Amino acid sequence: MAIAAVALTDAAPINRRPSPSPTGHSVSLTRNDNYRHNTHAQIVKLNRRYPNLRVLATATSGNVSLTNVKPDIEYFGTVLVGTPPQKVKLGSSDIWFPSKACTSAACKNHVQFDSTKSTTFQKDGRPWNIAYGDGSTASGILGTDVVNVGGVAVKQTIGLATQESAAFGQSPSDGLFGLGFNTIESVSGVKTFMDKAIAGGVLAQPVISVFLPSVRRNGGVGGEYLFGAIDNTKFTGNLTYAAVTRKGYWQIAITDVGFNNQSLGQASEGIIDTGTTLVIVGDAAAAAIHSNIQGAVNDPQNGWLVPCAAQNSTDNVSFAMGGGNFNIPVADLAFEDLGDGSGNCFSGVQGGQNDLWILGDVFIKNNYCVFDQGKSQVGIAPLNY
Numbered sequence: 545m546a547i548a549a550v551a552l553t554d555a556a557p558i559n560r561r562p563s564p565s566p567t568g569h570s571v572s573l574t575r576n577d578n579y580r581h582n583t584h585a586q587i588v589k590l591n592r593r594y595p596n597l598r599v600l601a602t603a604t605s606g607n608v609s610l611t612n613v614k615p616d617i618e619y620f621g622t623v624l625v626g627t628p629p630q631k632v633k634l635g636s637s638d639i640w641f642p643s644k645a646c647t648s649a650a651c652k653n654h655v656q657f658d659s660t661k662s663t664t665f666q667k668d669g670r671p672w673n674i675a676y677g678d679g680s681t682a683s684g685i686l687g688t689d690v691v692n693v694g695g696v697a698v699k700q701t702i703g704l705a706t707q708e709s710a711a712f713g714q715s716p717s718d719g720l721f722g723l724g725f726n727t728i729e730s731v732s733g734v735k736t737f738m739d740k741a742i743a744g745g746v747l748a749q750p751v752i753s754v755f756l757p758s759v760r761r762n763g764g765v766g767g768e769y770l771f772g773a774i775d776n777t778k779f780t781g782n783l784t785y786a787a788v789t790r791k792g793y794w795q796i797a798i799t800d801v802g803f804n805n806q807s808l809g810q811a812s813e814g815i816i817d818t819g820t821t822l823v824i825v826g827d828a829a830a831a832a833i834h835s836n837i838q839g840a841v842n843d844p845q846n847g848w849l850v851p852c853a854a855q856n857s858t859d860n861v862s863f864a865m866g867g868g869n870f871n872i873p874v875a876d877l878a879f880e881d882l883g884d885g886s887g888n889c890f891s892g893v894q895g896g897q898n899d900l901w902i903l904g905d906v907f908i909k910n911n912y913c914v915f916d917q918g919k920s921q922v923g924i925a926p927l928n929y
């Protein structure tokens with residue numbers, strides 16, 4: 545990815561307010577029932593977007609509602625930027641979105657932020673650009689403005705795109721909002737929203753808690769990013785904490801993979817990433833998992849496929865982290881029908897990441913995740929919905 549070398553623009557949080565409730569602010573996710581997508585292309589694009597953490601943001605506590613781009617392809621929330629606020633739909637890493645000045649076709653499909661209409665916008669003057677794993681790019685200028693995430697407002701450096709490659713034209717969100725540690729921000733030295741919010745003391749707890757609902761389990765409704773708090777009603781039992789082994793992404797040690805409580809003898813470092821649709825493991829682990837699913841095949845075109853009838857399976861794949869074991873039901877491996885009459889579905893677990901596995905939304909929609917920046921750990925517990 546392209547790194548623009550620029551110095552930090554500092555800005556203090558502008559909205560220090562008492563925590564309205566012990567649960568904090570959450571951002572509710574909304575559904576987009578009309579969005580039409582090419583599932584396979586979308587998954588490929590999202591999964592290739594790594595390495596770009598697409599974790600989401602929180603407020604003293606801020607509640608951001610998430611839209612499920614069905615069927616669980618991606619999730620996005622709406623944040624407010626500028627004064628008076630302009631609504632921008634953001635889906636993952638770094639904070640950037642189209643500028644009014646952008647003439648690319650991709651920008652025209654989205655909200656274009658008009659900085660001239662914001663009394664709190666400040667020009668930075670430095671150029672900004674980013675390139676993703678799928679070859680898509682965006683570039684423009686940096687500025688600072690107030691970003692309000694579910695009620696938590698921070699003065700924040702933002703990227704205003706004046707050019708976007710065509711791939712972004714299809715995206716249901718307008719831009720991206722990262723939740724990673726600042727070591728992976730596209731502009732070196734720029735503090736993340738969480739850095740600012742924590743330093744400014746606006747969060748009750750230095751955490752972002754994520755609930756991604758799946759279409760299969762509850763119709764995909766009620767998703768939220770909760771900034772600064774943990775919603776105990778969303779999970780069962782206690783959170784198990786896994787230490788972050790390397791800051792940047794939310795990287796943890798995956799110590800075992802199981803199938804119905806039988807160890808498959810696989811382990812790796814991995815990241816928990818809201819911005820990746822599927823779970824991407826090493827080739828050996830993907831083969832070991834699918835060897836337990838009758839009819840699973842590794843197709844050269846589409847990767848691992850499982851019979852769609854697996855939607856009725858009660859079997860589980862499990863990942864061990866922090867001393868706990870967390871399930872992905874095999875039912876979620878039947879991700880979406882290929883639509884070619886074969887009765888096969890794209891598997892929700894794919895190979896190809898032999899070094900660093902990615903536990904994307906297929907994992908998160910079964911397990912509540914608390915990204916605890918304060919203690920550099922991730923809390924995980926099975927979802928209760």
Ligand SMILES: *[C@@H]1O[C@H](CO)[C@@H](O)[C@H](O)[C@H]1NC(C)=O
Nearest residue numbers: 567570571572607609768775
């Ligand atoms: C977040 O907002 C949504 C929608 O308003 C609400 O249903 C949910 O209960 C809120 N979550 C918390 C933890 O306040």
Ligand SMILES: *[C@@H]1O[C@H](CO)[C@@H](O)[C@H](O)[C@H]1NC(C)=O
Nearest residue numbers: 779780781782783784868925
């Ligand atoms: C959760 O933790 C508390 C306090 O450590 C303990 O008393 C309780 O039994 C735990 N609950 C479960 C379901 O493990």
Ligand SMILES: *[C@@H]1O[C@H](CO)[C@@H](O)[C@H](O)[C@H]1NC(C)=O
Nearest residue numbers: 800801802805806807862869
């Ligand atoms: C099997 O279940 C036990 C008890 O819950 C657990 O401690 C162990 O880690 C599990 N093993 C695998 C491979 O899932």
Ligand SMILES: *[C@@H]1O[C@H](CO)[C@@H](O)[C@H](O)[C@H]1NC(C)=O
Nearest residue numbers: 851852853854855856857878
């Ligand atoms: C799941 O089982 C039900 C009831 O037996 C059946 O009607 C349905 O077609 C099955 N689903 C799939 C995807 O095979």
Ligand SMILES: *[C@@H]1O[C@H](CO)[C@@H](O)[C@H](O)[C@H]1NC(C)=O
Nearest residue numbers: 804805858859860871873926
């Ligand atoms: C899979 O996990 C669910 C939820 O924990 C459990 O109810 C079910 O019995 C498990 N299936 C098997 C085959 O162990």
